[in-house]
Amino acid sequence: MVDLATQYQAIKSDIDSAIQEVLDSSVFIGGPVVQRFQKSLEAYLSVKHVIPCANGTDALQIAMMALGLKPGDEVITPSFTYIATTEVIALLGLTPVFVDVDPKTFCLDPSKIEAAVTPKTKAIVPVHLYGQASDMDAIMEIARKHRLFVIEDNAQGIGSDYYSKDGETRKLGTIGDIGCTSFFPSKNLGCYGDGGAIFTNNDALAEQLRMVANHGQKVKYRHDVVGCNSRLDAIQAAILNVKLPKLDEYVAARIKVADFYDRVLGASDKIETPYRDGKSKHVFHQYTVQLKGVDRDALQAYLASKEIPSMIYYPAPAHKQGMFKSFNLGDLDLPVTEELTKHVISFPIHTEMTEEQQAFICSEILHFVNAN
């Protein structure tokens, strides 16, 4: 699905010397390299505060802890997402309230949010799935009206621009109270291990986020709140310092692949290509289509026989996972989510794809859907 080896070869000398510098300095945790990455990411995102942390799941957890969410508080979130988003809600004893997604964007459907708001609702966690922005204008309006926090799960959307209806262009992840991202190797901005970051424009929240991520301390050995230990290490920061300046180029490469797929696969009426609504720049963490009347398992098996990988993100909705059994969500009705889990399929997309690879993949996909 991705080709991290070829990407590494293209930047090998810069990466190797950046890692070597960390080894020579022997400052492995914190220090100038991590600080430089934090400042560069703040500049890239035009956001006041970036708090680096250990991974994207921690970023979400720290965000919810820093906002002071308490057991019993309700958090509105999609069920059609990677499990991390909803897992941390349950981990903190909060109550996930699953809202259906929009059939075109695959992101939280704002028209269904207000019906889910109760006096216990404290936050909305939109997920910018596959690199497609959620409808942040509408979500922020609902949040303001009901005084809810917004935590953007931007693990798949880093590098995207959101064109707000006030005429401003903002980096995705910097619109809500807090944005969270992951630097897992296969993400759009990936390091070579685990990494994550939290963003906010709110000074008081930034202080709280930093404290929670660092054992609840502001002053060494004084622990004011219950926190956790979540750090981005210097080797990962050094790798990210090399890759961040290339993020826009990487995003452009992904969009080019998506454009090619759209052009070729869009010709089939059995394939619905990803929606692009002009309200944001889709950064294609995944290239995911909906199949119409095509046997998905058979297509996957056929592609596998041609050594073409494909993936189902995600084969089951979060609310049907065993981890939420105690919430008795069995008969929760999320028709769009259910449909998508049955019909979506993702094809390879990455920054080093050749036109030959794209043409080969498309011709095999079309060969199968046209014959079946």
Ligand SMILES: *Cc1c(COP(=O)(O)O)cnc(C)c1O
């Ligand atoms: C990857 C991902 C996460 C978690 O990030 P990790 O760094 O793997 O902990 C959270 N949410 C979404 C939508 C993701 O894709």
